[in-house]
Amino acid sequence: MKNVPEKFLNNDGTLNTDALLKSYCELEKKISSMVSVPGADADTDTVKKFNRAIGVPDSASEYPTNRLFDDDELREKFLEIGLTSTQVEKIYNIAEEFLSPVLNDLFDVKNETNAIAELKNFFGSTEKMNEALRAINTFGQKYLPRDAFDALCATPQGICGVYQMMQTMEPSIRIDDDDAKNLSDTQLRQMMRDPKYWRDYDPEYVRKIENGFKKLYS
Numbered sequence: 117m118k119n120v121p122e123k124f125l126n127n128d129g130t131l132n133t134d135a136l137l138k139s140y141c142e143l144e145k146k147i148s149s150m151v152s153v154p155g156a157d158a159d160t161d162t163v164k165k166f167n168r169a170i171g172v173p174d175s176a177s178e179y180p181t182n183r184l185f186d187d188d189e190l191r192e193k194f195l196e197i198g199l200t201s202t203q204v205e206k207i208y209n210i211a212e213e214f215l216s217p218v219l220n221d222l223f224d225v226k227n228e229t230n231a232i233a234e235l236k237n238f239f240g241s242t243e244k245m246n247e248a249l250r251a252i253n254t255f256g257q258k259y260l261p262r263d264a265f266d267a268l269c270a271t272p273q274g275i276c277g278v279y280q281m282m283q284t285m286e287p288s289i290r291i292d293d294d295d296a297k298n299l300s301d302t303q304l305r306q307m308m309r310d311p312k313y314w315r316d317y318d319p320e321y322v323r324k325i326e327n328g329f330k331k332l333y334s
Contacts, residue, residue, distance in 0.1 A: 163198075171200040182208040234272040248279055250306045255282040299328040 124136045154162045173179060176191040179201055194204050232245075239245040256265035256278060268274040299307070307325055312318040 167198050171202065172198050173201060179204050180208065182212065231272045235275060238272070238276050246310075247307065249275070250309075251303050252278050252282060254302055254306055298331050299324075301329075301332060304328045304332070 120131065124132050124139070126132050154166050158166075168174070173195070176188070176195040179191045179194055191204075199207075235249075236242055236245050239248050252269070252275060256269070260268070260278075265278070268278050304325055307313065307321075307328075310321070312321040313325060
């Protein structure tokens with residue numbers, strides 16, 4: 117028989133109906149297990165059958181979570197458009213790869229803003245905070261190893277701790293408006309670098325420096 121595969125022929129060249137029937141049954145079984153891609157007008161059951169076949173979970177809660185993008189509404193949207201768990205995982209990975217640096221920058225800005233607010237609250241005002249930070253920097257360069265000083269000043273709490281240490285070791289250094297308390301020569305000269313002294317000639321600020329030198333050397 118021409119055009120008949122050899123596997124369907126007997127040794128004598130006649131048709132092997134058993135082999136042909138077996139092959140047909142296997143083909144029918146395979147076709148019945150195949151899922152057609154639903155069209156735009158497909159009914160809900162057809163869409164669900166297709167989604168289940170390709171690995172779309174039955175519930176949005178079955179999707180993987182992510183530390184940056186853990187959101188119930190987002191997972192519901194994934195389910196609505198028929199994404200598989202593997203696809204969602206890849207989306208998370210891509211988003212994290214590209215967005216993490218941006219988010220880290222935002223977190224750094226937020227942390228810096230919070231740190232400044234905490235220090236301003238500790239010292240009482242922006243002016244006092246700036247004066248204290250200059251004094252702390254001078255103190256750190258004088259008494260502390262650079263790496264230790266940098267580590268201590270990495271947080272607002274550490275900066276406040278260095279300030280308290282400074283007050284214990286050099287009680288003459290004070291950051292307040294009480295002219296009855298002395299400022300050291302180093303501190304006064306540091307204050308002279310402030311634009312309020314050499315550029316703006318702020319009367320109160322200039323008076324504080326002048327009185328400080330008078331108390332030190334009179």
